Amino acid sequence: MVIQVGSLSDALPENQKGAQKDSSSSALMPLETWISPLSGGMPIHFGDGAAEKLPELLTTLAPDKLFVVSDPHVFDLYGAFLVQMLGPRFAPEVILVPEGENEKKMANLEMLCGELFDRGATKSSVVLNFGGGVVLNLGGLAASLVYRGIRFLHVPTTLMSQSDVIVSNKQGINFAGGKNRLGLFAVPQAAFCDPRFFATESPRPLRAALVEYCKNALLLGGAHYDNALAAFEAGDILSPRGLRRLLRYSLEQKFEIARLDPTERAFGLVLEYGHTVGHAVEFLSQGRLLHGEAVYHGIMVAGKLSNALGYFSDAEHARQKDLLGRLQGIPAIPADISVGQILQGAQKDNKKRDKGLAFILLEAIGKPRQNGTSVLTPVPEAALQQALLEYRDALL
Numbered sequence: 001m002v003i004q005v006g007s008l009s010d011a012l013p014e015n016q017k018g019a020q021k022d023s024s025s026s027a028l029m030p031l032e033t034w035i036s037p038l039s040g041g042m043p044i045h046f047g048d049g050a051a052e053k054l055p056e057l058l059t060t061l062a063p064d065k066l067f068v069v070s071d072p073h074v075f076d077l078y079g080a081f082l083v084q085m086l087g088p089r090f091a092p093e094v095i096l097v098p099e100g101e102n103e104k105k106m107a108n109l110e111m112l113c114g115e116l117f118d119r120g121a122t123k124s125s126v127v128l129n130f131g132g133g134v135v136l137n138l139g140g141l142a143a144s145l146v147y148r149g150i151r152f153l154h155v156p157t158t159l160m161s162q163s164d165v166i167v168s169n170k171q172g173i174n175f176a177g178g179k180n181r182l183g184l185f186a187v188p189q190a191a192f193c194d195p196r197f198f199a200t201e202s203p204r205p206l207r208a209a210l211v212e213y214c215k216n217a218l219l220l221g222g223a224h225y226d227n228a229l230a231a232f233e234a235g236d237i238l239s240p241r242g243l244r245r246l247l248r249y250s251l252e253q254k255f256e257i258a259r260l261d262p263t264e265r266a267f268g269l270v271l272e273y274g275h276t277v278g279h280a281v282e283f284l285s286q287g288r289l290l291h292g293e294a295v296y297h298g299i300m301v302a303g304k305l306s307n308a309l310g311y312f313s314d315a316e317h318a319r320q321k322d323l324l325g326r327l328q329g330i331p332a333i334p335a336d337i338s339v340g341q342i343l344q345g346a347q348k349d350n351k352k353r354d355k356g357l358a359f360i361l362l363e364a365i366g367k368p369r370q371n372g373t374s375v376l377t378p379v380p381e382a383a384l385q386q387a388l389l390e391y392r393d394a395l396l
Contacts, residue, residue, distance in 0.1 A: 221366015280345025
C-alpha cells in the first residue's frame with residue numbers, strides 16, 4: 001500500500017515539518033544545475049525541489065525497467081513519496097540493502113547484482129540509488145557491473161553524500177580488510193541533491209560531514225579557509241539555512257579541485273587528505289566511528305606527521321588545528337584499536353602506488369605537498385608510528 005504523499009515536505013515526520021517550512025519559505029536554496037568538471041560531465045541538480053525533477057529526466061531516459069536501490073531507514077522515511085512520484089508511470093521496483101558502512105561488502109554487491117538479473121534488468125534499464133554513501137557506492141558499482149554497465153543515477157539523502165560523495169565517479173566497496181579496495185570509475189546520468197532530506201538527519205552524521213568540508217578548506221586555503229572559519233563563527237552552521245550554505249560551499253570546493261583533475265587520478269588525490277589513517281581507523285572501528293569522524297583523526301595525524309617531517313611549519317600546523325578545533329563532539333579513536341593495527345591498516349590504503357607508505361601532506365594551508373609530479377609523499381613507517389603514538393597519548 002502506498003501512502004499518499006503530495007511532496008517531499010509532506011513526507012517529513014510531524015516534528016520536522018515546522019523547521020522545514022521555515023527553511024523553504026525563506027527560499028534558502030533556489031534550484032540550480034551545475035555540470036561536473038569530472039570526465040563525463042554529470043549534471044548535478046541541487047536546491048529545494050531537486051527531488052521533484054526526477055520524473056523529467058526519467059522521461060528522457062525512457063527505461064524499460066526502473067530499479068530503486070535504498071536502505072530500510074531511508075525508504076521508511078521517504079519511500080512512499082518516491083514511489084508515488086515515480087509510479088505508476090515508471091513502476092519502480094525496490095531493492096533494499098542493509099544500512100551501515102559494514103554492509104558495503106561483496107555479499108551485498110552479489111545480492112544486489114543477483115536481484116537485478118532475477119528481476120529482468122536489461123541494457124535499457126535504469127538504477128536509481130536513493131540513500132547515503134553506502135547505498136550510492138553499492139548501487140553505483142552494481143549498475144556498472146551488470147551487463148558491463150547499465151545507466152544509473154544518484155539521489156543522495158545525507159549531507160555527506162550530497163556534499164562529498166556525488167562529486168566523484170568512483171563506485172566501490174570494502175574488501176579484504178580495507179576501505180574501497182574494489183571498484184571502478186563510472187559516470188552517473190545525474191545527481192539530485194535536495195537539502196530537505198537533511199531535516200531527518202541526526203546531529204552526529206551532520207557534524208561528521210563537516211569534517212570533509214573543513215578538509216577541503218585546508219586543501220584550498222585562501223577564501224575557502226576564511227569562509228570555513230566564518231561559517232563556524234556565525235553559530236548556525238547546522239541550522240536549515242546554515243546547512244544549505246554548507247552544501248553550496250562544499251560543491252564549490254569539490255568543483256574547484258575537480259577542474260584541476262577531471263580524471264580523479266592525479267592532483268584530485270589530494271581529496272584523500274587524512275584518509276590513509278582515517279580509512280584504517282574507520283574499518284577497524286566496525287561502525288563505532290562514522291567516516292567523517294575517522295577522517296578527522298586521520299587529518300590530525302597527517303598534520304602532526306607533516307610537521308614532524310619538517311614540511312608543515314608550526315604556524316601553519318596551528319592554523320589547521322584552529323579550524324579543526326571548531327568541530328565539537330568528535331568521538332575519540334576506540335581504546336581497543338592499537339597503533340599497530342592502524343599501521344597495518346594503513347598499508348592497505350587504496351592510493352598505494354608502490355611498496356611502503358605514501359601520504360597526502362600539507363606544506364601550508366592551501367598548499368598540498370608535491371613529490372615531483374605526484375601529490376603522494378613516501379613516509380617512513382617509524383615516523384607514522386611516532387605520530388600515532390603521540391596523538392593517541394594526547395587523547396588519553
